[in-house]
Amino acid sequence: MDSTLIHQITLPTPFPVGDVHVYLINDDMKVLVDCGCKTEKDYNRLQQHLNEIGFSFDDIDQLWLTHSHPDHSGLAARLQKEHGVKVGIHQTELRYMQKNQFIDRFGEWFRKHHVPEHLIQAMDGGRVWYQSYYDNLRPDFLVKDKQKLSTGNNTFTVHHLPGHAPGHVAFFSNGSIISGDVLLEKITSNAILTFEHDTPKRVRSLCQQRDSLEFMKNLDGTVYPGHGNTFDNPGEVAEAHLNSHEVRYTQVVNAVKLGEGSLFEITKRVLPQVEQPAITFLCLSEVIGFLDLSIDRKDVDFDSDRNVFVKL
Ligand SMILES: [Zn+2]
Numbered sequence: 001m002d003s004t005l006i007h008q009i010t011l012p013t014p015f016p017v018g019d020v021h022v023y024l025i026n027d028d029m030k031v032l033v034d035c036g037c038k039t040e041k042d043y044n045r046l047q048q049h050l051n052e053i054g055f056s057f058d059d060i061d062q063l064w065l066t067h068s069h070p071d072h073s074g075l076a077a078r079l080q081k082e083h084g085v086k087v088g089i090h091q092t093e094l095r096y097m098q099k100n101q102f103i104d105r106f107g108e109w110f111r112k113h114h115v116p117e118h119l120i121q122a123m124d125g126g127r128v129w130y131q132s133y134y135d136n137l138r139p140d141f142l143v144k145d146k147q148k149l150s151t152g153n154n155t156f157t158v159h160h161l162p163g164h165a166p167g168h169v170a171f172f173s174n175g176s177i178i179s180g181d182v183l184l185e186k187i188t189s190n191a192i193l194t195f196e197h198d199t200p201k202r203v204r205s206l207c208q209q210r211d212s213l214e215f216m217k218n219l220d221g222t223v224y225p226g227h228g229n230t231f232d233n234p235g236e237v238a239e240a241h242l243n244s245h246e247v248r249y250t251q252v253v254n255a256v257k258l259g260e261g262s263l264f265e266i267t268k269r270v271l272p273q274v275e276q277p278a279i280t281f282l283c284l285s286e287v288i289g290f291l292d293l294s295i296d297r298k299d300v301d302f303d304s305d306r307n308v309f310v311k312l
């Protein structure tokens with residue numbers, strides 16, 4: 001692949017993950033993949049980087065979003081409105097780009113799982129803060145699994161790889177993979193707790209993520225990720241993440257062996273830091289994913305009358 005085709009642009013974020021990478025595909029069409037947070041700082045930095053390689057926002061034809069998280073999609077609505085950029089995203093991800101989705105459902109679900117009220121309130125506050133980094137978006141087009149997107153001289157294939165986010169996609173072309181957060185070299189990206197976009201059910205995020213990692217175990221090519229280094233061994237990286245899951249899995253199952261408990265009680269045994277309001281949500285996300293897996297593997301059962309997890 002022509003090495004001048006994909007330009008990496010790095011932008012700051014206010015989130016614990018640190019900087020985010022977005023990419024300019026410089027073909028006949030100019031396509032941005034992801035765009036950074038809705039901050040003046042990211043807007044100005046992105047503009048400056050584009051200027052340095054000879055472009056302005058008005059030269060950008062399309063913006064392809066890997067997923068709805070604001071470090072990747074935050075500026076989308078502004079680029080669409082002010083610069084006429086046409087924005088595409090997977091249909092499943094659409095609802096997550098509208099603010100205040102599932103607020104009642106989250107509260108109800110956390111109460112059922114014995115999360116203390118002050119932490120539920122803190123998570124609601126955290127969500128308001130998080131939502132300040134994007135605007136509601138109505139995309140110009142939807143992308144779907146296996147779809148081919150031409151940029152002129154090159155064709156990218158969309159792959160739907162859910163887990164970290166339900167409608168997460170990556171863009172594949174000739175051995176290059178622009179992958180958002182679906183595969184990072186050093187971090188096992190969290191399979192975020194959320195609800196299905198079209199039913200009241202919770203998404204089995206970790207199980208989805210594991211299916212995506214199983215698919216990526218067989219990949220070759222260069223990965224251009226949303227965070228961290230570019231790398232050339234996606235298969236090995238995917239396998240290492242799957243293996244690291246087994247360590248956490250054993251911790252979670254052992255925690256249930258100590259005695260039945262609610263999600264919050266089991267999480268406290270594995271990750272005592274769940275009581276720090278800033279990370280409560282991520283800790284609960286992590287543990288519920290492994291509890292889903294432990295139920296699939298018949299190591300644990302969920303007693304839905306008492307809302308506790310029990311050892312089988
Ligand atoms: Zn993300």
Ligand SMILES: [Zn+2]
Pocket residue numbers: 017020069071072181226227
């Ligand atoms: Zn990210």
